[in-house]
Amino acid sequence: MISKNYFQNAGLGSILDKVLAGERISTEDGLTLFNCPDINALGALASIRRRQLHGNKTFYVINRHINYTNICVNGCLFCAYARKPEEDGSFKLSREDILEKLEKAPIPPREVHVVGGCHHDIPLSFFEETFVEIKKILPQAAIKAFTAVEIDHLASAEGITTVEVLKRLKAAGSEMLTGGGAEIFNPEVRAKICPEKLPGKEWLRIHGEAHELGYTTNCTMLYGHVESYADRVDHLDQLRRQQDISGGFNCLIPLPFLTENSKLKIDNPLTGVDELRNIAVSRLMLDNIPHIKAYWVMLGVKQAQAALHFGADDFDGTVVEEKIGHMAGAESEQGLSRAELEEMIVGCGFTPVERDAAFNEV
Numbered sequence: 001m002i003s004k005n006y007f008q009n010a011g012l013g014s015i016l017d018k019v020l021a022g023e024r025i026s027t028e029d030g031l032t033l034f035n036c037p038d039i040n041a042l043g044a045l046a047s048i049r050r051r052q053l054h055g056n057k058t059f060y061v062i063n064r065h066i067n068y069t070n071i072c073v074n075g076c077l078f079c080a081y082a083r084k085p086e087e088d089g090s091f092k093l094s095r096e097d098i099l100e101k102l103e104k105a106p107i108p109p110r111e112v113h114v115v116g117g118c119h120h121d122i123p124l125s126f127f128e129e130t131f132v133e134i135k136k137i138l139p140q141a142a143i144k145a146f147t148a149v150e151i152d153h154l155a156s157a158e159g160i161t162t163v164e165v166l167k168r169l170k171a172a173g174s175e176m177l178t179g180g181g182a183e184i185f186n187p188e189v190r191a192k193i194c195p196e197k198l199p200g201k202e203w204l205r206i207h208g209e210a211h212e213l214g215y216t217t218n219c220t221m222l223y224g225h226v227e228s229y230a231d232r233v234d235h236l237d238q239l240r241r242q243q244d245i246s247g248g249f250n251c252l253i254p255l256p257f258l259t260e261n262s263k264l265k266i267d268n269p270l271t272g273v274d275e276l277r278n279i280a281v282s283r284l285m286l287d288n289i290p291h292i293k294a295y296w297v298m299l300g301v302k303q304a305q306a307a308l309h310f311g312a313d314d315f316d317g318t319v320v321e322e323k324i325g326h327m328a329g330a331e332s333e334q335g336l337s338r339a340e341l342e343e344m345i346v347g348c349g350f351t352p353v354e355r356d357a358a359f360n361e362v
């Protein structure tokens, strides 16, 4: 056990007291954590919280990502994935393509993660029919489909409410929303990085609606671009306030901004230490969201392993094929096997636990 003095010397004594008492830390505490020069003390504090929640367990899932199209009506400046319809490198999968990819997955997935661009003419019925077919070939798999941004886009395109979209997708077999599209909620930051995307308040509203309807969802924070530490703290605070109200978030996925092929130019690219700091502060701020993901696709596997010692408890999954991070310069593999995931988790001192999409142990 590390002594209390160790944390006091790092300026974290009062936050340690709150963590040990199970109390919520304030937004001021969040800023103190981001500005703490002692990254080791910060990691140790986040690890205390992580162990309170999950002990030595590190979770992973056998999953399969499906990026159905990169054609998108929005033009988020950070995004290296999206294309206009006639642009080189644009693609759109047919239903047959999607089903074939799932049938060929190396191990039958427990989670099918479906996200893409906001396409100008794929109707909601395409996804409803596709999800019904997916459930026929993979009845054991949970469908985790779309960001709140895509839900909003489908609602506008169909002229119906987001609640109606969510109800129809649920009836077709979808159980979860992915966490993407949250970026940073501060409207001034959104105006600089994703001016056409729905406002943060709408993103939160749609997740609240999904929770009401019995979906569980994930959430994200895209960091390392033009935002400040105060913006990150505000983002995490808004997530935990929404969770107080609607309670359906399973997991935060902190997404480090990957700069390759992006129109958004920044002065100070993230360091590895910044990434670990962000994982640790997220763990400590989000007292009511159970899991923090070390998303190996975007962090790289070695940094994802280090993140397990800074508060993360989930290693995501097998993935198989991923385009959003890789088109922005992610150097990780396309997919990992169960044996590789387990070896990586054991290799840094944790116990691998296979889970399903909703984080139940299997």
Ligand code: V47
Residues within 6 Å of the ligand: 078, 079, 080, 081, 147, 177, 178, 179, 180, 181, 182, 183, 218, 219, 220, 222, 253, 255, 256, 257, 258, 259, 262, 295, 298, 324, 325, 328
């Ligand atoms: O919504 C886009 C982000 C998200 C870049 O819910 C970028 O379980 C970094 O949300 N650099 C998609 N990030 C990924 C995502 C996700 C991934 C894994 C699991 C889950 C889950 C969700 O990626 C987008 C956007 O926020 N993104 N471009 C970039 N250049």
Ligand code: SF4
Residues within 6 Å of the ligand: 072, 073, 074, 075, 076, 079, 080, 081, 082, 116, 117, 118, 149, 194, 197
């Ligand atoms: Fe479209 Fe999503 Fe890329 Fe924005 S981040 S341009 S909404 S695919």
